Amino acid sequence: MTSVAWARRRLAAGRFWESFRRERAGLTGLVILLAAVAAALVAPLFIDESVTSVVSGTGAKFAPPSLDEPFGTDESGRSILLMVWWGSRTSLLIGFLAALVSIVIGMVVGIAAGHLRGWAGAVLMRITDWFLVLPSLVTAMVLAAILGGSTFTIIMAIGVTTWPATARLIRAQTLSVEARPYIERSRALGGGHWHITTRHVLPNVAPLLLASTTLEVASAIVTESTLAFLGVSSNKTSWGTMLRASYDYGAATQGAWWYILVPGLCILAVVMAFTLCGRALEAVLNPQLRRAGA
Amino acid sequence: MTTPLESAEPAVAQAAGSSGSTGEDRPAGRGTLRYVASKAGGAVLSIAMVIVGTFFVFRLLPGDPVRNLAQGRRMTPEQLDLERRRLGLDKPMLEQFFDFVGQTLRFDLGTSYEYKRPVLDLIGERIGATLLLTGTGLVIAVSLGIWQGTRAGWRHGSRFDRVSTGVSLLLWSVPTFWLGLLLMMTFGVGIGPIPGILPFRGIESVDAPDGFGYLLDVAAHMALPCLTLVAVVYAQYLLVMRSSLLEEVSQDYVNVARAKGLRDDEVRRRHAVPNALLPTVTLVFMRIGFIVGGAVTVEYIFTWPGLGQLFYEAIKVPDFTLMQGTFMLITMSVIIMNTLADVVYHVLDPRVRSA
Amino acid sequence: MTFLELDDVSVTYRIAAGEVPAVRGVSLSLDAGAALGVAGESGSGKSTLAMALLRLLPRGARLGGRILLDGEDVLAMKWGRLRAVRWAEASIVFQGAQHGLNPVRRIGDQIAEPLLVHGLARPEAARGRVAELLEQVGLPTWRARSYPHELSGGQRQRVMIAMALACSPRLIIADEPTTALDVMVQAQVLTLIKQLVAENGISLIMISHDLSVLADVCDQLAVMYAGRLVEHGPAGEVFHEARHPYSQALAAAFPTVGDPASRLAPRGLGGDPPDPMRLPSGCSFHPRCPVAREECPTLDVELWPAGAGRRAACVHVREQSPAATKGETS
Amino acid sequence: MTETQASAEPVTADGRSTLLEARDLHVEFAARGRRARAVDGVNLAVGPGEIVALVGESGCGKTTLARTLLGLERPTSGSVRYGGTELSYRSRALKAYRREVQLVLQDPMGSLNPRQTVYEAVAEGPRIHGLPDEREIVASALARAGLRPPERFFLRYPHELSGGQRQRVVIAGALALDPKVLIADEPVASLDASVRGEILALLLRLRDDLGLSALVVTHDLGLAWNIADRVAVMYLGRIVESGPVEQVLTAPRHPYTQALLSVLPESPERVVLTGEPPDPTRIPGGCRFHARCQVLASGRAAEAGVDGRCRSEPLAVLPAVPAAQAACHYAQVAEADA
């Protein structure tokens, strides 16, 4: 039956694409996003770690943008363009991984809390609620400060503080899916917990999960840059650490606006792209979900 | 920013769904009391979890806490011993735990090593500034967000809607600190033709005048930090208000209201907006933690003498008792705010009240 | 005396995918104090027609034709005048009562609201009127302080009716007031409506997909299919001897208990309701019509006279009534 | 529950064979601190090839009874028996049981996962039970449910179908497992009047062609008249009258049934019951209907001298017999007199 399944999937994807294409903002976001991800992925083909090395900074210090250096140079004469390019790898990686951590925990807990009745669900909900109210930036700062600000801890700190929102969302969605008659029908057909969660709940929360992931990545990138700026992260070059450096080296007071603007605008563009994309996804997917429930 | 923007669904949606009760008016008072009690119980449990969690997380610290505190300054062994005894580190873990819990329950958050003073005193000295900043910021952000959200949602798809949603999303995507820096550079220091007219340090001038002048002075000092805070947080209120208004607008009762001959703005004012406000109001409380996070950054940039700055300093030094104390206090107040949100919702929404 | 007259009313919704002709050229008239039933399956445009009467359609809907309410053209009214007409002249009981009430406001306030809006009563007087209205629909007066969720479906529907009566309108439009209600409650509500209309001399337009219910309450019946009127006439006649095959199918769908003809023989109509965006050519009903003929897919059907005060849009009808050949309609 | 019982068709006391049976079934819920006795003592039997209609007003426990019969809800006491054996709630046994008894719900849109194609929706049952030749099963189930040619529908999504087609898909999904009994909870309530008859005709045809038994839950007496062999009238968690359709619907004995019939549009005289719909958390003593009973209210019960018993003496639970019977003091006395 694979041909049927395939045809169906193609059809679904096609329809999805049709409606997504109508969301202009989302489409713009997607384009920016793909460009950024592609650039980050191909970066090693053109440049390597050495662009972030102070020893190899060749240009003049704080050289304003010019033909040679389209985005100017930093305090060590390194090319901002190349640094931003290379730094996008760290920023995006942290964004994606932290979102992944958050989403995976959030999904498992959310579905479990929604699906399981009785005390297990209640306990999970209680834990989620507890984590939910923890002020996430503050908690992430504490975790990073205590565990040291390595890339791994930063990812964990962001992931661990942001999953509850996803869990809540997924739980709500799970509950509403579970209230649908087709779950009852599936149960009447003899389906067990596993069957119901994987065949019905998961596919129905997945779109939301996708949208939520997109927004989560955006927020993780911002959080990472904030942590870097507040100096609790000891990451390799990322947009956040670049901004921190621009600040440390007085780019603002020395009039090196490009040093502040470029990484900041990169964050802004990518985060905005993710946000637009996520919202568009939600807008496209949610009516479908809603229609399904109405 | 931590949560998907518009997911402001408080647990109410489900509660409201189970309507259709036919019973007579049950004594609502008792139900509310029970509800409040259960919520308070939940909050107490959460706070207990915070206390326990904090104890263990802070025990994860590598190295000898006392030496950590000394930060490499030379201390005689006697001094170290004394410090250790003072912090109770010579006792077994379990005893330390009970001591810690006991102290916390007595509002004794320990003594800051850096400031050599009770953490609670330090917090007390700074909480006012933070409340002023976040309070003002919140009020402005909420009113602005709700106002714009209402307009945008009511005229869904209009230019106002597109522009305000776009702008708020843009601001939402901006890292707080970056925006703060830009604002500081632009309006504080001045760039090109823009003179730096606004102060960007602290809460008041060193030689602040008295009386009304003082208020003005503080207001001027608050302008930039507040603007930053508002710019970053108001988007969520706008978007939530907008989407919950959209939700309400598609409800039949809005159509009924129109059919009754109400003017467009009456329909909005009397029916749609009050109902759409419910989730937004809850969100205001629920996202207090978010504001607090923003406050840390903003206070750092604008030298605002508040809790956020204290916390940041605690992290930088690092002063673990101070960090632990501020963290617990911030978290607990956020928990309490959330509980309040639940209760407020409960009071505001009759559907939940008797559910 | 004609109180309400619809002349070639059409409504088209504009949505992303294109245009939805929801109501197509409906002409009807209603005498003061009379009750008209509109039947038709889901999506046939009943609610749209009802909303059109007070221009309550969402933005993006195009309304054509003429609607004369007491001689005044609703479509030409200024907003201010229209608002004055709404509820004071004609009120609506919406489909799905549970959603028609604002969930967070007290019932009394909601009933009183039109009174206050139209300046018909001051707040204290309004309270008295609310009590009166509640009594009229058979609810205890203390219910005014309740919230909608504290009421059962039937009670809510009564509140909606009380609300509709608030300004003593001359026309009440009831859009499926009893769907989703239990048999017993349905009977209660129907009895109530019948009684109120009769007592107060109010005109009534009632919408339902259950012909038998309409036949019971109304004097006139109109059957809609795919946005068009396909049959119109006195209620009893249309129900018992429908001329249009669609009306016949509708009438047969609800059996009479005790009638041996329908025992163990459910009857229905094959095929599926048409998609308003892809209406079949000619007579829209032809793909499902058990008596369709060759020319049906190309024939322009209109309402042909089908007996005294009756009209039906079926080619079979035209053939039986010679007057129709002249193309005379209403 | 093992495979063997599927073939066994035990015989009840009165010598008639039954397939699915509820014995003194009670189902309770905790509702706002109170106990709601949603099903409060029900005996009901569905014989092979028989269509039984269960009617009653909203909230009387019809759905709960249906769900309990399917094993989706556990009875507080009493038992569900299938083929003479008591239903076991171990998951293996339940799974096996569910190949035999299938469910059709009121809302066909809701009963189909919007993300599954028709094919997947129908194939779900066979997949769960690991049946071979999935495609063939699906095709034949669709065909039997009247969706022909089945291949045309394989790739459709629920929202691309009309209401009637959706309900057929749901029925096909049930048929794919070759069940013996179909439990349909208001199968046509949300369908258009014109489509209704078609679906009911399909149910009748399935009974005739496949010998399928069915329990149809409805609040529509016309539906019972249309397709059922027997009807059971439920009030507040109990069956108050049951028997062959012709008998019960033309000569109702229980005042409640009489009231239900009287409110049908065609009926000459109308008895509109007053008062709130019944509340399963507060079941009155005596005859559970007495508070709303028109016979009692009009004084006819007093004339017959049963008003006291109506108010205080509870009625016995009706047994699961095919013959017409009513749980009413007045009716019993009146009949005895006649």
Added chain:
Amino acid sequence: QEPGAGKKVLRVGATQAVDSMNPFLAVRIVSTQVHRWMYGFLTVPDSKTLQPSPDLAESWTASDDGLTWTFKIRQTNWSDGKPVTAEDAAWTFNKIMTDDAAKTANGPAVENFESVTANGQDLVIKLKAPQASMLDNPIPIMPKHAWEGVTDLANFDGDKYPSVSSGPYIATEHKKDQYIKLKANPSYWRGAPKIDELQVIFYDNPQAAIAGLKKGDIDLIGRLNPPEFEAMKGDPNIEQWDTQGRRAAYLQINHGATTTDNKPVGDGHPALKDVKVRQALHHAIDKQKLVDEVWGGLARPADGSIVPPMFKDFFWEATGDTKVTHDVAKANQILDDAGYKKGSDGVRTMPDGKRKLEFRFTIHTDTPIEDKLAEYLAGFFKEIGITLTTVKLDSSKFSDETGVAATFDIAISGWSVNPDPEEILATHLCSRRPTPAGEGGGTESFYCDPTFEKLYQEQLKELDRTKRAGIIKQMLERLYTDAPVIAIYYPNNLEGYRKDRVTAITPIPEEKGLLYGGSSYWPFYTVDVAASSTGGSGGTDGGGSNTGLIAGVVGGVVVLGLAAFLLTRRRRSAADDRE
């Protein structure tokens, strides 16, 4: 009216808030600085020579064995009019010696005191052992009458204003994390300062502080990093003050760390035990390049050891053969000769061929300069076949790993040196190594060298400054050649002030010395500023902007009002025709 009109006010920026106004507790530099302005000490470094000169102690004598010191306390008054007596000083020292809480800030400074007694204006301090640095005592003399009532010193914030002071300034106001105001002490024994008020204004971050200086919110700022210093460049109103600093930056090398019982501790690389390797490392470092690239030229390459050149008396610099020059060839030569062979990957191995010369370099998190340094060092060492990888630790872990656990190979370090270098030298004593129980003693690099120990004991007893300087220089040379630490540069002291405001200021030492960074009140005693015109001194921070603000507020209100008016009007007119 402006309260500041006509007053002479100096506003000093600080990027650190005061931790405590209680000198027994305060350890932050900003606090000790403020306390220097408020309280007298026994001695103060001379403004020209930096040698101890009389402050509250008019004169002093030491017994021959160097164990008994007698200070004659100056006849002067506290700012509340009470006389300053030896009793105050004795109370201060005894308090620290006896009260655990009072030890917090300056406990080690009285560790060697046997007893302190007062006799009229005479203060007698008996020592346990000779201590040449006796005259560089860092403890402010506190007014006994005002402070002896404080029972719980540990929790006393010192926040009582106006303070009872004996220094040039009296603290009058302290807003936590905001500012401190001090006014001139009219009864100061040298005479009142020229200005009326001194304000210390805190900024959470240096960038804001620089912006504040540029904008004129503050007049002077010290302790700058090169970027901030650079940022002042080009501003016609600002004087960049770049002088030799008090700091030395060096690498500590784990050359076989041991505890006080001489047991090895930690996991240092064995190759570093070899002094040849350490010297080779030294040769490989291009200090000039580091200064240029890492410090933007604002430092001086270190050809000496841990005492910076600012302290002329004690500074020692290598010359001739002893001088380790940047010479990669020589470094390679040394290593080749010592049997560290290069492998195929260009990395050397130990003579026994077992371990590669791969060292860790431990630095702090969040210090961009150290990051940069690490990259340069890695580059230098690569050229001599040594791999260097960076380990970043936050400050608490850093001090644990490099000061106690010895789990490092090479670590960055630096020290601000006092006019008397005794303490910095002491950090290289055997006794400072951690105890076997793991108690840190405050060692740098776990050094324990008999020669060094002997010299240290000698200088303690040598009260003749010149002779003592000679011994100290020998110690520095020993550190230089034995290379347990390698000094890399002496960062300059970077400060700046507004020329348009500060009309006169005397640095310490007077010739191109420090302003804010010096351990003396001298610059701030001598400073003079232009009197504020119409309240300019009130801080443009508030005063200047008020007009702007009011204009802004009024403008904003007008605009908002107009907008609201137009909006409602539009709504009115449209309300009727909208749906």
